[in-house]
Amino acid sequence: MFPSRIWREMPQRYRLEAAVCKKCGKRYYPPRLVCAECGGRQFDTYVLPEEGKLLTFTVIRTPASQFSDLAPYAMGIIKFDDGLQMMGQIADCDIDKLKIGQKMRLEFRKIQTDDTHGVLSYAYKFIPKWY
Amino acid sequence: MVGIVGYGAMIPRHRIKVEEIAKVWGADAPSYKKGLMLWQKSVPTPDVDTITLSVEATKNAIKRAQINPKDIGAVYVGSESHPYAVKPSGTTVAEAIGAVPDCHCADFEFACKAGSEAMFVCLGLVKSGYMKYALAVGGDTSQGAPGDALEYSASAGAAAFIMGKTNLIAEALETYSFMTDTPDFWRREHEFYPQHGGRFTGEPAYFRTVTGAAMGIMNKAKMKPKDFKYVIFHQPNGKFPLRVGKMLGFTKKQIEPGWLTPRLGNTYSGSSPLGLTSTLDISKPGDMILMISYGSGAGSDAFVWRVTDRIKEARDLAVHTTTLLDKNQIFVDYGTYAKYRHKILKNK
Ligand SMILES: [Zn+2]
Numbered sequence: 001m002f003p004s005r006i007w008r009e010m011p012q013r014y015r016l017e018a019a020v021c022k023k024c025g026k027r028y029y030p031p032r033l034v035c036a037e038c039g040g041r042q043f044d045t046y047v048l049p050e051e052g053k054l055l056t057f058t059v060i061r062t063p064a065s066q067f068s069d070l071a072p073y074a075m076g077i078i079k080f081d082d083g084l085q086m087m088g089q090i091a092d093c094d095i096d097k098l099k100i101g102q103k104m105r106l107e108f109r110k111i112q113t114d115d116t117h118g119v120l121s122y123a124y125k126f127i128p129k130w131y
Numbered sequence: 132m133v134g135i136v137g138y139g140a141m142i143p144r145h146r147i148k149v150e151e152i153a154k155v156w157g158a159d160a161p162s163y164k165k166g167l168m169l170w171q172k173s174v175p176t177p178d179v180d181t182i183t184l185s186v187e188a189t190k191n192a193i194k195r196a197q198i199n200p201k202d203i204g205a206v207y208v209g210s211e212s213h214p215y216a217v218k219p220s221g222t223t224v225a226e227a228i229g230a231v232p233d234c235h236c237a238d239f240e241f242a243c244k245a246g247s248e249a250m251f252v253c254l255g256l257v258k259s260g261y262m263k264y265a266l267a268v269g270g271d272t273s274q275g276a277p278g279d280a281l282e283y284s285a286s287a288g289a290a291a292f293i294m295g296k297t298n299l300i301a302e303a304l305e306t307y308s309f310m311t312d313t314p315d316f317w318r319r320e321h322e323f324y325p326q327h328g329g330r331f332t333g334e335p336a337y338f339r340t341v342t343g344a345a346m347g348i349m350n351k352a353k354m355k356p357k358d359f360k361y362v363i364f365h366q367p368n369g370k371f372p373l374r375v376g377k378m379l380g381f382t383k384k385q386i387e388p389g390w391l392t393p394r395l396g397n398t399y400s401g402s403s404p405l406g407l408t409s410t411l412d413i414s415k416p417g418d419m420i421l422m423i424s425y426g427s428g429a430g431s432d433a434f435v436w437r438v439t440d441r442i443k444e445a446r447d448l449a450v451h452t453t454t455l456l457d458k459n460q461i462f463v464d465y466g467t468y469a470k471y472r473h474k475i476l477k478n479k
Contacts, residue, residue, distance in 0.1 A: 010226055014223070015229055091178060092176070110182070131454050131458065
C-alpha cells in the first residue's frame with residue numbers, strides 16, 4: 001500500500017473512527033464524503049465499539065502472496081450493536097469452529113508489510129471473544 | 132506525589148513448549164527446563180509485533196486510568212525489537228490511541244530495560260510539571276538464534292503504564308538506577324540475532340547489577356526486604372530472579388505473583404513491567420512493591436511503589452495479566468513457530 005493511502009486511512013483503521021451524517025443521522029464505516037441518503041456533506045466522528053457479532057465469513061486457502069504466512073485464514077463481516085458492519089480478517093481461531101452469531105473482539109494487528117522495505121500497515125482484526 | 136494512573140498488559144495467545152524446540156536441535160528438554168526453570172514461551176503470530184502489543188497494552192492502561200488520551204503528553208516505547216530501524220514505534224501507538232499531535236515521542240533502547248527506562252523518564256516529566264500524563268511501554272517480540280539457549284526463552288509481550296499526579300493506583304516513592312559498561316549481550320547493526328557472553332551474563336552482569344540496584348534503592352528509601360509485600364526482578368529465565376531474590380533476602384512468596392517467565396518466557400523489555408502488572412492485579416491498598424529491571428550492557432532501574440485505595444476499582448477495568456497468560460493458549464509446533472518468526476528462507 002502507498003504510504004499516502006495508509007496515512008489517509010489512519011483515523012478509520014487505527015482508531016475505528018466512523019462518521020454520522022449531521023443532517024439525517026445515517027452512520028458510515030468507512031466514513032464517506034457525501035451522505036448516500038440525503039446528500040449531506042457534514043459529518044460528526046464517533047468511535048466504533050470494540051466488539052461485534054460475526055455476520056458471515058469465508059475461508060481463504062489460496063491467498064495473495066503477502067498473506068501466505070497466515071493461510072488458511074477466515075475473512076468475516078461483523079455487525080456492531082448500532083447496525084454498522086465491518087469486514088476484516090479473523091485471527092487466533094480454529095477456522096473449523098467459527099460460528100455465525102458468535103461474539104468477536106477487535107484487536108490491533110499488522111496487516112501488510114510491503115516486503116522487507118515498505119511502510120507497515122496496521123488495522124483491526126477480529127478475534128473470537130474469549131474473556 | 133507521582134505514580135501510576137493506569138496499567139495494562141498484552142501477551143500473544145500462541146505458545147511453544149521447551150520439548151518442541153529441544154526435539155529439533157537434539158537437545159535434552161528436561162535439562163533445559165531444569166536449567167532455565169522454564170517450560171514454555173509465548174510466540175507472536177506474523178501479524179503481531181512490538182507496535183501491536185504496545186497498542187493493546189496501552190488500551191488496557193487507558194481503561195484503568197479513565198483519562199482522555201489527548202492529555203497524554205509523551206509516548207515512549209522501550210523495546211529491542213522495534214519494527215522499524217528508522218521511525219519510532221511510538222508514532223503508531225500515539226496515533227492509534229489518539230494522543231496526537233500534542234505529544235512528545237521517542238523510542239527507548241537498552242536491551243531488556245528499555246521499558247523501565249521509559250517509566251523512569253515519564254515519572255520525571257510528570258513530577259516536573261512538564262505534562263499531565265506520560266505513557267511508558269515496555270514490549271518486545273524477541274528472537275533467539277536457532278538452537279541457541281536464548282531460543283528457549285525469547286518471547287513476546289508488552290506492559291504499559293500511564294504516569295500522572297492524581298488518581299494514582301500506585302505511588303512512586305523512590306527511584307534509583309545502577310549502570311556500568313558490561314558487555315554481556317549485544318546485537319550489532321544489520322545482524323539479525325543477538326550475541327551473548329555465555330556464563331558472563333550471570334555473575335558480573337545480571338547479579339552484580341540487580342543486587343547493586345536493589346541495595347542502592349533500599350539504602351535510599353531506608354527499607355529492608357521484609358518491608359515489601361512483593362518484589363519483581365527482571366527474569367531472563369525462571370532461575371535468576373529466584374536466585375537474586377535469595378541473595379538479597381527476599382522470599383519466594385514475595386517474588387511469585389510477578390514471576391511469569393516459567394510459563395511466559397523472557398519478554399525482554401516487557402519482563403519486569405509485565406511482572407508489575409500481574410502483581411498490581413492481586414495487590415491491596417498499602418502494599419509496598421519493589422521492582423528491579425535489568426538491561427544487558429548493563430543497567431538496572433529500581434522503583435519503590437506503594438499501592439493506593441484506587442487499585443480496588445481499577446484492577447477489574449481491564450483484563451488481568453494472568454488471564455492473558457494462562458487462558459486460551461494455542462500451542463504450535465516448531466515448523467509453525469519457524470514460519471511465524473520468519474526463520475525459513477523463502478523465494479522472493
Ligand atoms: Zn445524511
